[in-house]
Amino acid sequence: MRRLDSAKAGFEAAFAALLDRAPESSPEVAARSAEIVEAIRLRGDAALVEYTARFDRRTLAGAAELELPKAALKAAWDGLAPELKQALEAAAARIRAYAERQKIAEWSFEDEHGNTLGQRVTALDRAGLYVPGGKAAYPSSVLMNAIPAKVAGVGELVMVTPTPGGEANATVLAAAHLAGVDRVFTIGGAQAVAALAYGTATVPAVDKIFGPGNAYVAAAKRLVFGRVGIDAIAGPSEILVICDGQTDPAWIAMDLFSQAEHDEDAQSILLSPDAAFLDAVQAALDARIAELPRAEIARAALRERGALVRVRDLAEAAALANRVAAEHLELSVAEPEALLPLIRHAGAIFLGRHTPEAFGDYCAGPNHVLPTSRAARFSNPLGVYEFQKRSSLIRCTPSGAKPLAVIAGALADAEGLQAHAASARDRS
Amino acid sequence: MRRLDSAKAGFEAAFAALLDRAPESSPEVAARSAEIVEAIRLRGDAALVEYTARFDRRTLAGAAELELPKAALKAAWDGLAPELKQALEAAAARIRAYAERQKIAEWSFEDEHGNTLGQRVTALDRAGLYVPGGKAAYPSSVLMNAIPAKVAGVGELVMVTPTPGGEANATVLAAAHLAGVDRVFTIGGAQAVAALAYGTATVPAVDKIFGPGNAYVAAAKRLVFGRVGIDAIAGPSEILVICDGQTDPAWIAMDLFSQAEHDEDAQSILLSPDAAFLDAVQAALDARIAELPRAEIARAALRERGALVRVRDLAEAAALANRVAAEHLELSVAEPEALLPLIRHAGAIFLGRHTPEAFGDYCAGPNHVLPTSRAARFSNPLGVYEFQKRSSLIRCTPSGAKPLAVIAGALADAEGLQAHAASARDRS
Numbered sequence: 001m002r003r004l005d006s007a008k009a010g011f012e013a014a015f016a017a018l019l020d021r022a023p024e025s026s027p028e029v030a031a032r033s034a035e036i037v038e039a040i041r042l043r044g045d046a047a048l049v050e051y052t053a054r055f056d057r058r059t060l061a062g063a064a065e066l067e068l069p070k071a072a073l074k075a076a077w078d079g080l081a082p083e084l085k086q087a088l089e090a091a092a093a094r095i096r097a098y099a100e101r102q103k104i105a106e107w108s109f110e111d112e113h114g115n116t117l118g119q120r121v122t123a124l125d126r127a128g129l130y131v132p133g134g135k136a137a138y139p140s141s142v143l144m145n146a147i148p149a150k151v152a153g154v155g156e157l158v159m160v161t162p163t164p165g166g167e168a169n170a171t172v173l174a175a176a177h178l179a180g181v182d183r184v185f186t187i188g189g190a191q192a193v194a195a196l197a198y199g200t201a202t203v204p205a206v207d208k209i210f211g212p213g214n215a216y217v218a219a220a221k222r223l224v225f226g227r228v229g230i231d232a233i234a235g236p237s238e239i240l241v242i243c244d245g246q247t248d249p250a251w252i253a254m255d256l257f258s259q260a261e262h263d264e265d266a267q268s269i270l271l272s273p274d275a276a277f278l279d280a281v282q283a284a285l286d287a288r289i290a291e292l293p294r295a296e297i298a299r300a301a302l303r304e305r306g307a308l309v310r311v312r313d314l315a316e317a318a319a320l321a322n323r324v325a326a327e328h329l330e331l332s333v334a335e336p337e338a339l340l341p342l343i344r345h346a347g348a349i350f351l352g353r354h355t356p357e358a359f360g361d362y363c364a365g366p367n368h369v370l371p372t373s374r375a376a377r378f379s380n381p382l383g384v385y386e387f388q389k390r391s392s393l394i395r396c397t398p399s400g401a402k403p404l405a406v407i408a409g410a411l412a413d414a415e416g417l418q419a420h421a422a423s424a425r426d427r428s
Numbered sequence: 429m430r431r432l433d434s435a436k437a438g439f440e441a442a443f444a445a446l447l448d449r450a451p452e453s454s455p456e457v458a459a460r461s462a463e464i465v466e467a468i469r470l471r472g473d474a475a476l477v478e479y480t481a482r483f484d485r486r487t488l489a490g491a492a493e494l495e496l497p498k499a500a501l502k503a504a505w506d507g508l509a510p511e512l513k514q515a516l517e518a519a520a521a522r523i524r525a526y527a528e529r530q531k532i533a534e535w536s537f538e539d540e541h542g543n544t545l546g547q548r549v550t551a552l553d554r555a556g557l558y559v560p561g562g563k564a565a566y567p568s569s570v571l572m573n574a575i576p577a578k579v580a581g582v583g584e585l586v587m588v589t590p591t592p593g594g595e596a597n598a599t600v601l602a603a604a605h606l607a608g609v610d611r612v613f614t615i616g617g618a619q620a621v622a623a624l625a626y627g628t629a630t631v632p633a634v635d636k637i638f639g640p641g642n643a644y645v646a647a648a649k650r651l652v653f654g655r656v657g658i659d660a661i662a663g664p665s666e667i668l669v670i671c672d673g674q675t676d677p678a679w680i681a682m683d684l685f686s687q688a689e690h691d692e693d694a695q696s697i698l699l700s701p702d703a704a705f706l707d708a709v710q711a712a713l714d715a716r717i718a719e720l721p722r723a724e725i726a727r728a729a730l731r732e733r734g735a736l737v738r739v740r741d742l743a744e745a746a747a748l749a750n751r752v753a754a755e756h757l758e759l760s761v762a763e764p765e766a767l768l769p770l771i772r773h774a775g776a777i778f779l780g781r782h783t784p785e786a787f788g789d790y791c792a793g794p795n796h797v798l799p800t801s802r803a804a805r806f807s808n809p810l811g812v813y814e815f816q817k818r819s820s821l822i823r824c825t826p827s828g829a830k831p832l833a834v835i836a837g838a839l840a841d842a843e844g845l846q847a848h849a850a851s852a853r854d855r856s
Contacts, residue, residue, distance in 0.1 A: 027462075034455075083838055084838060084839075084842050086838075087834075087835045087838035087839050087842075088839070090835045091835055091839060094539070094835075097539075098545055101535060101537070101547070102547070107529060109529070111522070111525075111793070115792070116779075117526055117792065117793045117794060119529070119530070119794075120768075120777070122772050122773070124805070124806055125772065125773075125805065138843050139839070139842065139843065140839055140843065171842055171843075207805040207806040208805075208806040222650065222653065222654075225650065225653070225661065226650075226661040226663075226801065226803070228806065229803070229805075229806030229807055233653070233654040235654075248854070250854070251851070251854045251855070254847055254850045254851040254854055255851050257847035257850075257851070258845070258847040258848045258850075258851040260847070261845060261846070261847040261848070262845075288850070291846060291847075291850055292846050292847055293844070293846055294844075294845070294846065294847070298847065336823070340548075340821075343819075344550050344553065345550070345553075345817075345819075346819050347819065347820070348819060348820035348821075348822065349548070349819050349820065349821050349822070350822050350823075351544075351821065351822065351823040352823055352824065354824045354825065354826050354828075354829040354855045355822050355823060355824040355829065355855075356851045356852055356854065356855055357851070358836050358840060358848040358849070358851040358852040359822060359824065359829070359832045359833075359836050359852060359855075360820070360822055361836070361840075361848060362835060362836040362839045362840065362848075362852075363832055363835040363836050363839065364543070364545065364822045364824075364832060365539070365545045365822075366545060366547075366820030366821075366822060367820065370820075371817075373654065373655075375654070375657070376817070376819070377552070377553065377635040377636075377657075377817075378552055378635045378636040378656065378657030378817060379657055379817055380817050380818045381818060381819070381820050383818070389773075389799075389804070389805075389806060389807055389808050390808045390809060390811070391771075391773075391774050391775065391776060391777050391804070391809070392775070392776035392777065392788070392794030392795065392798075392809050393768075393776075393777050393779065393794075394776065394777070394778050394779065394783050394787060394788055394792045394793075394794060395764070395778075395779040395780055395783060396780065396782045396783040396787065396792075397782065398782050400782075401782040401783065401787070404787045404791055404792060405787075406515075407515045407518045407519055407522075407790060407791040408786050408787050408789065408790040408791050410511055410512060410514075410515035411512075411515050411516070411519060411567070411568055411790045411791065412786060412789075412790065414512050414515075414567065414599055415566050415567065415568065415599075416721070416722075417686070417689060417690075417722070418689070418719060418720050418721050418722065419682055419685035419686040419688070419689040419719075419720055419722070419726065420686045420689070420786040420789060420790075421786070422682045422685075422686075422716075422719055423679070423682040423683050423685070423686040423784045423785070423786040424784055424786040424787060424790075426676070426678070426679045426682055426784065427679070427782045427783075427784055
């Protein structure tokens with residue numbers, strides 16, 4: 001794994017290179033995605049069946065076959081091993097308990113003139129949830145996306161997931177059953193995003209689309225943004241660990257592996273003031289990689305994107321962490337609460353030696369859908385609030401309207417908008 | 429103005445046609461915008477000076493001339509008429525009072541195992557604010573964007589605004605002074621968006637870009653989304669009025685004009701169960717258009733996009749309003765609170781006959797930056813919360829980690845992610 005030292009020459013350039021990971025689409029992928037989206041918009045189900053047959057190698061008599069009956073979800077749930085059912089139920093309960101606290105509050109107040117001003121909150125009517133197929137089909141992601149939707153009170157939750165060769169992932173369907181997903185379509189790619197955005201005769205149009213996908217899915221989401229809402233453009237997973245050198249290096253090694261095993265583009269970085277500890281972690285990485293069925297992926301990710309970084313002190317580590325704005329940040333130090341005030345940007349923060357990032361992926365409670373590629377500088381973990389929206393409320397009394405008419409009239413005059421001015425002054 | 433009747437044949441198609449306004453970019457605009465963004469990314473200040481000289485017809489010796497000194501903002505403020513200063517100050521105070529209530533709360537709780545779970549909130553380090561130049565340069569928009577940023581505690585607020593021919597809008601600069609904008613650059617278009625997203629030697633890179641602009645600006649924002657946050661893709665302004673027929677038709681006419689005067693693509697729709705009232709409003713529109721300097725714009729907007737719609741009753745009006753999901757919704761009825769529960773989607777809701785939309789544009793308190801083009805189905809008014817972001821907090825105790833390790837281990841096994849499983853079980 002790459003070794004850097006913040007006190008050495010060349011550090012700044014090497015560190016900056018690690019951070020350049022923004023998820024712009026390639027023009028080719030964007031163009032291909034745009035073609036697919038346009039075909040679905042114009043030809044609906046016919047195009048959807050064609051693309052699904054081609055890309056997922058399926059034989060389809062018609063679009064009706066694209067919907068999975070709810071009984072299939074139930075059957076998948078019933079078929080799970082009891083321990084797995086129990087783990088999913090326990091995770092779901094914890095995710096729900098955390099989500100319940102995220103609801104946006106309604107409020108209102110009266111101004112000095114007797115006018116009422118407020119904020120009203122409503123849920124989305126219909127949300128779409130993209131669940132990747134194949135090896136990246138994660139039941140935990142179904143829970144993480146669907147449970148906040150249900151807590152928000154979304155009217156209908158529509159899941160799409162590709163089934164290459166017609167093979168569905170039973171645990172994903174079981175999780176959809178547990179989380180109360182309303183409808184499931186076995187479609188994927190840009191064509192699924194377009195179907196959710198525009199609707200077809202078979203797939204209902206949704207108001208906002210959630211969930212990660214490949215480059216085509218990301219490009220399609222970027223394209224339909226505006227017509228529908230989208231959650232975010234998801235990039236590769238990331239973990240940044242700040243360690244004081246006192247955590248078991250074998251634990252830290254496995255924490256770094258836990259993101260590196262996701263895919264070759266995942267990023268694992270460790271910051272520590274203790275050079276000997278970095279050596280020990282490197283040794284533990286070498287020793288423990290034998291435990292991993294996905295060793296090749298993890299090895300590639302650590303080689304291409306990873307770094308063990310010697311820092312001067314924990315304060316410098318925090319400053320670097322703010323530049324990384326990592327999806328996952330572990331503060332594996334004796335007093336994480338003392339370090340926390342120095343942290344400004346991170347999707348989720350794991351405090352203390354006994355809080356590995358993997359808890360957050362499955363069952364701690366907070367959502368595992370988090371801003372990647374430095375988006376924690378400006379965006380939020382997925383949460384109930386992303387399935388709700390606010391409306392402003394304004395209620396003027398006849399007398400309370402008069403002072404507002406004076407202000408609005410003067411400003412509208414200054415902006416040359418006479419209808420605004422007249423409309424305001426009509427009430428005075 | 430177009431007349432529709434929900435009880436007549438052909439209504440559904442005519443009404444649906446009114447709603448098809450989603451703001452997709454044209455491919456030509458998107459491609460041109462992408463070129464400009466790429467030039468700024470690669471060549472920084474040099475490209476920024478070239479585009480600004482060309483598009484804004486300016487003679488520039490270098491990029492340093494693109495920044496307005498703070499003294500220029502102060503001078504603009506000092507030069508305002510006292511009545512206008514007073515109106516801006518009154519509006520700013522009301523906008524601030526409302527914004528103060530929008531801050532996202534921090535919270536935490538302990539689970540049954542002694543683990544702590546929470547939500548932390550921090551402000552953006554640096555926000556960019558795009559203010560259109562020329563005729564659409566509105567000081568009220570500066571207040572509406574800048575005040576929530578300041579209430580959120582944004583570290584630095586950077587405004588960009590084009591000055592065609594070198595002419596700045598003094599009232600816009602004065603508003604920037606009043607609202608506490610930190611830096612102002614006289615740049616616009618896709619080149620300004622790119623400069624804010626990537627940074628140049630002169631313009632600092634920001635974390636999120638706010639504010640409306642033309643099609644090139646919108647395309648550039650869509651393009652840089654992911655590298656930075658963006659607020660929304662702004663479309664033309666809209667007003668939907670539901671009236672029981674008892675408000676002065678002259679008032680309602682002017683309310684419809686108040687959006688129609690913005691631009692030819694603006695949309696004004698009135699829903700009423702009272703056909704005679706719709707006639708009276710049409711007569712008032714004909715009579716009062718003489719009051720408007722921007723009559724031609726308003727006339728075009730009402731002709732192309734407007735409608736007077738007879739509905740069966742107020743409940744049907746509410747159902748139609750939910751399909752429109754208008755930026756501005758007036759409930760100009762005797763008992764707006766009775767109608768409100770039927771409304772699911774609207775950016776801002778104006779209750780009662782004495783609450784014209786124009787109050788919301790200037791001084792009621794709630795933000796006038798609102799979702800357009802049906803985006804109220806899934807998005808929020810601009811608010812303090814858009815200048816803040818959340819981080820999830822997880823803090824496990826040594827004993828509290830054990831039950832989580834069991835759940836996470838089982839789920840990671842099911843997903844084939846052995847490093848996740850091992851990392852979790854290391855703590856048990």
